[in-house]
Amino acid sequence: MTTLNHQWVxxxxxxxEVTPDNFRLVEAPVPAADxxxxxxxxxxxxxxxxxxxxRGRMNDSKSYAEPQPLGQVMIGGTVGEVMASKHPxxxxxxxxxxxxxxxxxxxxxxNVRGALTKVDTTHIPLSAYLGSVGMPGVTAxxxxxxxxxxxxxxxxxxxxxxxxxxxxxxxxxxxxxxxxVGVAGGADKCQYVVDELGFDACIDYxxxxxxxxxxxxxxxxxxxxxxxxxxxxxxMILDAVLLRMNAFGRIAMCGMIAGYEGQPTPMQNPALIxxxxxxxxxxxxxxxxEVWPEATKELGxxxxxxxxxxxxxxxxxxxxxxxxxxGLLKGKNFGKQLVKLI
Amino acid sequence: MTTLNHQWVxxxxxxxEVTPDNFRLVEAPVPAADxxxxxxxxxxxxxxxxxxxxRGRMNDSKSYAEPQPLGQVMIGGTVGEVMASKHPxxxxxxxxxxxxxxxxxxxxxxNVRGALTKVDTTHIPLSAYLGSVGMPGVTAxxxxxxxxxxxxxxxxxxxxxxxxxxxxxxxxxxxxxxxxVGVAGGADKCQYVVDELGFDACIDYxxxxxxxxxxxxxxxxxxxxxxxxxxxxxxMILDAVLLRMNAFGRIAMCGMIAGYEGQPTPMQNPALIxxxxxxxxxxxxxxxxEVWPEATKELGxxxxxxxxxxxxxxxxxxxxxxxxxxGLLKGKNFGKQLVKLI
Numbered sequence: 011m012t013t014l015n016h017q018w019v020x021x022x023x024x025x026x027e028v029t030p031d032n033f034r035l036v037e038a039p040v041p042a043a044d045x046x047x048x049x050x051x052x053x054x055x056x057x058x059x060x061x062x063x064x065r066g067r068m069n070d071s072k073s074y075a076e077p078q079p080l081g082q083v084m085i086g087g088t089v090g091e092v093m094a095s096k097h098p099x100x101x102x103x104x105x106x107x108x109x110x111x112x113x114x115x116x117x118x119x120x121n122v123r124g125a126l127t128k129v130d131t132t133h134i135p136l137s138a139y140l141g142s143v144g145m146p147g148v149t150a151x152x153x154x155x156x157x158x159x160x161x162x163x164x165x166x167x168x169x170x171x172x173x174x175x176x177x178x179x180x181x182x183x184x185x186x187x188x189x190x191v192g193v194a195g196g197a198d199k200c201q202y203v204v205d206e207l208g209f210d211a212c213i214d215y216x217x218x219x220x221x222x223x224x225x226x227x228x229x230x231x232x233x234x235x236x237x238x239x240x241x242x243x244x245x246m247i248l249d250a251v252l253l254r255m256n257a258f259g260r261i262a263m264c265g266m267i268a269g270y271e272g273q274p275t276p277m278q279n280p281a282l283i284x285x286x287x288x289x290x291x292x293x294x295x296x297x298x299x300e301v302w303p304e305a306t307k308e309l310g311x312x313x314x315x316x317x318x319x320x321x322x323x324x325x326x327x328x329x330x331x332x333x334x335x336x337g338l339l340k341g342k343n344f345g346k347q348l349v350k351l352i
Numbered sequence: 353m354t355t356l357n358h359q360w361v362x363x364x365x366x367x368x369e370v371t372p373d374n375f376r377l378v379e380a381p382v383p384a385a386d387x388x389x390x391x392x393x394x395x396x397x398x399x400x401x402x403x404x405x406x407r408g409r410m411n412d413s414k415s416y417a418e419p420q421p422l423g424q425v426m427i428g429g430t431v432g433e434v435m436a437s438k439h440p441x442x443x444x445x446x447x448x449x450x451x452x453x454x455x456x457x458x459x460x461x462x463n464v465r466g467a468l469t470k471v472d473t474t475h476i477p478l479s480a481y482l483g484s485v486g487m488p489g490v491t492a493x494x495x496x497x498x499x500x501x502x503x504x505x506x507x508x509x510x511x512x513x514x515x516x517x518x519x520x521x522x523x524x525x526x527x528x529x530x531x532x533v534g535v536a537g538g539a540d541k542c543q544y545v546v547d548e549l550g551f552d553a554c555i556d557y558x559x560x561x562x563x564x565x566x567x568x569x570x571x572x573x574x575x576x577x578x579x580x581x582x583x584x585x586x587x588m589i590l591d592a593v594l595l596r597m598n599a600f601g602r603i604a605m606c607g608m609i610a611g612y613e614g615q616p617t618p619m620q621n622p623a624l625i626x627x628x629x630x631x632x633x634x635x636x637x638x639x640x641x642e643v644w645p646e647a648t649k650e651l652g653x654x655x656x657x658x659x660x661x662x663x664x665x666x667x668x669x670x671x672x673x674x675x676x677x678x679g680l681l682k683g684k685n686f687g688k689q690l691v692k693l694i
Contacts, residue, residue: 066627244622244623248622263622263625263626264626265626266622266623266626269623274620274621275621275622275623276618276619276620276621276622277618277619277622278616278618279616279617279618280586280590280605280608280617280618280619280622281586281608281611281617283605283632283633283634284583284605284606284607284608284634284635285408285634286634287633287634287635287636287639288632288633288634289631289632289633289634290625290630290631290632290633291625291629291630291631291632292625292626292627292628292629292630292631293626293629294629297629
C-alpha cells in the first residue's frame with residue numbers, strides 16, 4: 011500500500027490569469043489501515059477531474075461557493091479504488107466517486123452523506139463518472155432539460171461544444187429532435203462535434219475572431235433563429251446569439267469562461283431580452299441534487315449503450331495538474347479534461 | 353355632434369431622439385351616424401394615453417410588434433364616450449376603452465374582439481382605465497406576480513417608481529409584505545413615492561449621476577440585498593441592481609427606456625446572472641391576456657377603495673401630444689402621462 015501522498019495546495023490567489031506559482035506541491039503521509047477512525051475510507055485516485063468552476067473558487071470574492079482556502083488541498087472530483095476501509099458499505103477494491111481533491115490519495119469520512127459513492131464500471135468506464143455520467147453530464151442535463159426545455163424542431167446552440175458539458179448538451183438536444191449548432195475553438199474540434207457527436211453544424215470562433223464575422227457564420231447556421239442557448243463562454247458569442255434569439259427563447263447560463271480570468275465581458279444589448287421576451291437563468295448543478303437520479307439514469311444508459319459519445323484530454327501524473335488546468339481555461343483541452351494518477 | 357376630427361400621423365421615423373417633425377397634424381371628417389356600417393361605433397375620446405412602448409413602434413426595425421406605419425394615425429390607448437353606435441352592445445353615452453389612437457374621435461369596429469370595452473366609472477375614474485386599472489397596471493401586476501413572485505420579507509426594487517407602472521409595482525409589493533425601494537428622477541418624485549405611495553425608500557438617480565454614488569445609495573437602501581427587480585430603465589441602474597441581487601433573485605424586464613432613443617445600454621457584468629443564479633425574463637403584457645381578469649379585479653378593487661394611489665400628468669388638447677410624449681421619454685412626466693381631449 012502506498013505510504014506517501016502528493017498534494018497540490020493553493021499557494022496564492024491569481025491576479026488575473028492563473029500562474030504556476032499559484033499552486034504548491036506538497037507531500038503528506040497516508041495513514042495505515044489500523045490508524046483509521048470508524049467510517050474512514052482511504053481511496054487511491056485513478057483520475058482527477060479539472061473543471062472551469064475551480065477558477066472561481068481560487069478568488070477570494072463573493073460567489074456562490076466558499077473560496078478555496080489558501081494552503082489547503084485544491085478541491086476537485088475524483089474517481090478511484092478503495093485501499094482501506096473502516097466503513098461497512100465500502101470494501102477494499104470498490105470503485106468510488108468523491109471530491110478527493112488534487113492529490114493521489116484521499117481519506118474520506120464515508121459517513122458524510124454523499125461524500126463517497128460506489129460506482130459500477132461493468133458497462134461504464136470509471137473516468138466517465140467525472141464526465142458524461144458525472145457532474146458535467148448532469149450540468150448539461152439540468153440546463154438543457156430544466157431551463158431550456160427543448161422541443162422537437164427547435165434550434166439549440168451550445169458554446170464550448172466539444173467540452174465535457176457542451177458535448178452532452180448537444181447530444182441530448184439531438185435526441186430530442188432539435189437542430190443543434192455548436193460553437194468551438196478550432197477546425198478539429200468543430201469537425202469532431204459534427205462528424206462524431208452528430209451536431210448539425212459547428213462554428214469555429216477562432217476562424218471568426220470579430221463580432222461581424224462570427225454573427226454572419228451564426229446566422230448562416232441558424233436559418234430559423236435560436237430557441238435555446240446553453241452558455242459556457244460569454245462575451246462576443248453571447249452577444250451574437252442574443253441577436254439570433256427567437257421570441258420566447260431560453261438561455262441557460264452555466265459558465266462564462268471568457269471572463270474567468272478577470273476580462274470584462276459586458277452584454278452589449280440586454281434590451282434584446284425584453285424585445286424577444288427571453289428567459290435567461292443562471293444555475294449551479296450542485297444546488298439541484300433532486301435531478302441527479304433521473305439525469306444519471308438517462309446519461310448512464312446512453313453511455314453504456316454507446317449512444318452518447320465523449321472524448322477525454324488526459325494529462326499524466328499529478329504533477330501535470332496545474333498546467334492542464336491553465337490549458338483548460340484557455341480552451342487547449344479537447345473534451346473532458348482529466349489527470350490520470352495511476 | 354362633432355363633425356371634424358384632428359389626428360396625429362407619423363410623418364417620419366426618428367433618427368435617435370424623437371423630434372416634433374416626426375409627427376404631422378391632419379384633419380379628418382367624422383362620419384354622420386347614418387353613414388356608419390353595421391358594428392361601427394363612433395367614440396369621442398376624453399383621454400389619450402402616452403406610453404414608452406410607442407417609441408419602439410416608431411422605428412422600422414424588428415421588434416415584438418409591427419412598426420407604426422408612416423402616414424397613419426399614431427397608435428395609442430384611449431377612453432371616451434360613445435357618440436353614435438350601430439352595434440347592439442354599445443349605446444350613446446357609454447364610457448369605453450379602446451386603442452383609438454392619437455386623435456379626438458375614432459370609428460371602431462366593435463365586432464372585433466377586444467377592440468372596444470365598456471367600463472364602469474361609478475367607483476373608478478375614467479382615466480384610471482388607461483393607468484392603474486389598465487395596461488400599465490396589468491403590466492405591473494404581471495411582472496411582479498408572475499415573474500418576480502414576491503414573498504413577504506423580500507426586498508423588491510422598481511425603477512421609474514413614480515410612473516404609471518412603477519407606482520403599481522411598489523404598492524402591490526408592499527401589500528404582499530415586501531420591503532420596497534424605488535428609483536426615480538428627482539427629489540419631488542422620490543418624496544411622493546415614499547410619502548404618498550408608501551415605499552420604504554426611494555433613490556433619486558439624478559442626485560447620484562455616477563455608478564459609484566448610485567451603487568452606494570442603493571446598497572444603503574437595500575441592507576438585505578435585492579430579491580426582485582422590476583426593470584423599466586436599464587443602463588447604470590440595472591448594473592448597480594445586479595451587484596445587489598441575492599441568490600435566486602428574479603428580474604422582470606419590462607422596459608429599458610434608457611436605450612429607447614438609440615443610446616447603447618450594455619450590461620456590464622452579465623456573469624452575475626450566473627454567480628447569483630438569477631432569472632431574468634422579458635415580457636410584453638399584451639401576450640398574456642389570460643391574466644387580465646385576475647389582475648384588473650385586484651387593481652380595480654384597490655383603486656376603488658382608495659388603497660392604490662396614482663398620479664397623472666395631464667397635457668391639455670390633442671395639439672400637445674408630441675411635446676408631452678417627448679417629455680415622457682425624458683422622464684419629465686410625474687405619474688401616468690395622459691392627454692386630455694375634451
